[in-house]
Structure formats: C-alpha cells, structure tokens
Amino acid sequence: MDNTTYIALSRITALTHDLEVTTNNLANANTTGFKSSRELFSDYIVKQKDIHGLPGGQTEAYTQDRATYQNHEQGPLRQTGNLTDFAINGEGFFAVQTTQGVRLTRNGQFQRRSDGTIVDINGNPVLDRFQRPIVIPREDDVLSVASDGTISTQDGAIGTFDLMTVDNLNTLQPEGSYLLKPTTRTRVLPHKEIRQGMLESSNVNAITETTRMVEIQRDYDLNFQLVQTESTRRSNAIEKITQDPSSS
Known part of the structure; x- marks a missing residue:
C-alpha cells in the first residue's frame, strides 16, 4: 500500500472508535447521571525526504486517536x-x-x-x-x-x-x-x-450526537472510497504492466 492508503486507513481507524463512542452516548441518553464522552484526535506529522534523500520534502499527516475524555457538565x-x-x-x-x-x-x-x-x-x-x-x-x-x-x-x-x-x-x-x-x-x-x-438526567444531547454520527459516517465513507479507488488504481497499473510486452 502507498502512503495515501495508509493515511486514509489511519483516519478510518480513528473514525471507527469515534463512532463507537458516539453510539454509546446515544444509547445512554436516558441513563441517570450519565456523562457523554468524546474522542481526542491529533495529526501525526511525517516529513518526507526529497528525491535525492535530502530534507525538504513534503509532509504527511496521519490521524492519531489520542484519548477519550468525558464531558462532566451537569445534566438537567x-x-x-x-x-x-x-x-x-x-x-x-x-x-x-x-x-x-x-x-x-x-x-x-x-x-x-x-x-x-x-x-x-x-x-x-x-x-x-x-x-x-x-x-x-x-x-x-x-x-x-x-x-x-x-x-x-x-x-x-x-x-x-x-x-x-x-x-x-x-x-x-x-x-x-x-x-x-x-x-x-x-x-x-x-x-x-x-x-x-x-x-x-444524562447530559447527552441526542440531536447533537445524531448529527455527529451522520458526520462521522460521511467522513468514513469518503475515506473508505479513497482506499477502494487507490486499490483499483494500483491493480489496474499492475495489470497493465504485466500485460504490456514493452515493459519486459
């Protein structure tokens, strides 16, 4: 896999955990004293070397799931x-x-x-x-x-x-x-x-959590589509090379 796929997969992994947390919030919207949780993400920056192996190349940002924290705001x-x-x-x-x-x-x-x-x-x-x-x-x-x-x-x-x-x-x-x-x-x-x-009562806002879930799902679908597109592109490139007589 190339770096683009790795970056997308790191985002998908983080979104999967975020979806689990959001789903748990919604499931406990009526649980007495429940406190909602949220994921804390950050970008892991990797600086690439240029074509000659020297500094000064492009940077790549991988998504990191740093922690899960609770919102201790009082419920109604x-x-x-x-x-x-x-x-x-x-x-x-x-x-x-x-x-x-x-x-x-x-x-x-x-x-x-x-x-x-x-x-x-x-x-x-x-x-x-x-x-x-x-x-x-x-x-x-x-x-x-x-x-x-x-x-x-x-x-x-x-x-x-x-x-x-x-x-x-x-x-x-x-x-x-x-x-x-x-x-x-x-x-x-x-x-x-x-x-x-x-x-x-729980401090979960059901409308906010539902909106959050939709956003996560959309982001997940976009990144999953990117992985599929990259996989198809690489497969087509490999197939073309193996079938092209001039490549031998």
Missing part, C-alpha cells in the same frame, strides 16, 4: 418525588462501595435495604466521608435529607450524605454507564447541594 435535574432519589446540584459525586473498590457516581437513584443500608441501583452501599455505609435505623420510617446532606428521621439528625471529588476530573475512568473509578486521591467537598426527590 428532574423531579421524581421518591424519597430515596437524590440529585447533586453543582460539583461532586456520591461514593459507593463495589466489589472492585470505592467508585464515584452522579446517579443518585438509591434504595433502602431491609437492614436500613442505602444502596445504589446495583446494590452497592453508599458511603459517608469515612467510607462507611450509610444506614438508616430499621425502625425509622421518616427520611429527610437537607440540601447540605444532613440525614434526618423522626428522631432527628442521624448522619450525612457526603460528596467526594478529585482535583482533576479527567483522571476518572468510566466503568459501565454510571460508575467512575478514581485513579488519584479523593477528597470531601466542603460545600454541597443535594436535592431529595430528584435525579440528574
């Missing part, structure tokens, strides 16, 4: 009326204990187990600032959470929902549709605003 808050639904207004994350370790999440769709432990949709206990599960006494049938995270029952305040964060949100690694793995040290937010009876 919606009212549910469920006393164990919680939305974060502003920055921060709930901490939950999974079998793989502590994970962060913006999905506050919690439940109360029969033993009083507050868990997420997959049964992972929600943690306080000391990484202890938040437990509501079984005999308490009233649950109220203030905007500062203070948890109260009919017997008064019994604990606090604490929000965690990290210094660089780009270091968080997505796991599934709603969990984030911290790869650096977490810290407790001194100020927080929690809304009881509400959930944060």
Whole structure:
C-alpha cells in the first residue's frame, strides 16, 4: 500500500472508535447521571525526504486517536418525588462501595435495604466521608435529607450524605454507564447541594450526537472510497504492466 492508503486507513481507524463512542452516548441518553464522552484526535506529522534523500520534502499527516475524555457538565435535574432519589446540584459525586473498590457516581437513584443500608441501583452501599455505609435505623420510617446532606428521621439528625471529588476530573475512568473509578486521591467537598426527590438526567444531547454520527459516517465513507479507488488504481497499473510486452 502507498502512503495515501495508509493515511486514509489511519483516519478510518480513528473514525471507527469515534463512532463507537458516539453510539454509546446515544444509547445512554436516558441513563441517570450519565456523562457523554468524546474522542481526542491529533495529526501525526511525517516529513518526507526529497528525491535525492535530502530534507525538504513534503509532509504527511496521519490521524492519531489520542484519548477519550468525558464531558462532566451537569445534566438537567428532574423531579421524581421518591424519597430515596437524590440529585447533586453543582460539583461532586456520591461514593459507593463495589466489589472492585470505592467508585464515584452522579446517579443518585438509591434504595433502602431491609437492614436500613442505602444502596445504589446495583446494590452497592453508599458511603459517608469515612467510607462507611450509610444506614438508616430499621425502625425509622421518616427520611429527610437537607440540601447540605444532613440525614434526618423522626428522631432527628442521624448522619450525612457526603460528596467526594478529585482535583482533576479527567483522571476518572468510566466503568459501565454510571460508575467512575478514581485513579488519584479523593477528597470531601466542603460545600454541597443535594436535592431529595430528584435525579440528574444524562447530559447527552441526542440531536447533537445524531448529527455527529451522520458526520462521522460521511467522513468514513469518503475515506473508505479513497482506499477502494487507490486499490483499483494500483491493480489496474499492475495489470497493465504485466500485460504490456514493452515493459519486459
């Protein structure tokens, strides 16, 4: 293959990954607390030598898929009326204990187990600032959470929902549709605003993602067509040479 084909193939490879990310965004447009992702591309510049092997030739740009990053912009808050639904207004994350370790999440769709432990949709206990599960006494049938995270029952305040964060949100690694793995040290937010009876919707804009998907597909088709055209041109050239008696 010549350089033109290699350049087109590098673009096709990057577009394929970009399409996977965009498709995943659309699939989670209705997932509570989901954060959209985007691909980060760059051009890898190669400077070619001239015909005599000296500097000063043309440059070629190969597409490189550098990274996938998340958009941590807050999604719209919606009212549910469920006393164990919680939305974060502003920055921060709930901490939950999974079998793989502590994970962060913006999905506050919690439940109360029969033993009083507050868990997420997959049964992972929600943690306080000391990484202890938040437990509501079984005999308490009233649950109220203030905007500062203070948890109260009919017997008064019994604990606090604490929000965690990290210094660089780009270091968080997505796991599934709603969990984030911290790869650096977490810290407790001194100020927080929690809304009881509400959930944060996905921050995916379905129209934007659909438009993006169409653009990716068009770019993919153009580059794939270029590869096919180059392949046909080379095949025709080889066939002509092998069939031309004067070439021997």
